[in-house]
Amino acid sequence: QVxxxxxxxxxxxxxxxxRLLCVASGFTFGHYSISWVRQAPxxxxxxxxGLVSSGTSTYYIDSVKRRFTxxxxxxxxxxxxxxxxxxxxDTARYYCAKSVFPFPALELFRRIEEYDAWGQGIExxxxx
Numbered sequence: 001q002v003x004x005x006x007x008x009x010x011x012x013x014x015x016x017x018x019r020l021l022c023v024a025s026g027f028t029f030g031h032y033s034i035s036w037v038r039q040a041p042x043x044x045x046x047x048x049x050g051l052v053s054s055g056t057s058t059y060y061i062d063s064v065k066r067r068f069t070x071x072x073x074x075x076x077x078x079x080x081x082x083x084x085x086x087x088x089x090d091t092a093r094y095y096c097a098k099s100v101f102p103f104p105a106l107e108l109f110r111r112i113e114e115y116d117a118w119g120q121g122i123e124x125x126x127x128x
Contacts, residue, residue: 013127013128020036026117032053037097038090046061064083065121
């Protein structure tokens with residue numbers, strides 16, 4: 001079971017820096033890659049960022065590079081997404097998702113069908 005727990009470290013205003021926390025259970029956490037996936041209102045699911053099981057490799061879509069940072073604590077079964085310099089276009093429901101792969105290449109991270117466990121999601125609304 002992948003369950004996100006909301007944790008805010010900043011304001012959800014343009015330029016803000018909130019932090020999302022995902023707490024996972026029900027599987028051997030350190031054996032699988034984890035990603036954050038978002039869905040903006042009226043749009044399809046969009047993969048945002050992922051990291052391999054060991055946490056040694058991380059990936060991001062171009063629109064969040066140098067603004068978002070993903071990291072994991074395998075001993076705690078958690079994955080964080082530190083968001084910075086928020087923009088209105090970051091408004092979406094953010095999901096934590098477990099990949100079926102431990103060390104996928106970038107193209108596999110992007111494939112939504114390769115995730116077999118999802119959290120319930122966290123709403124992020126960026127508005128002045």
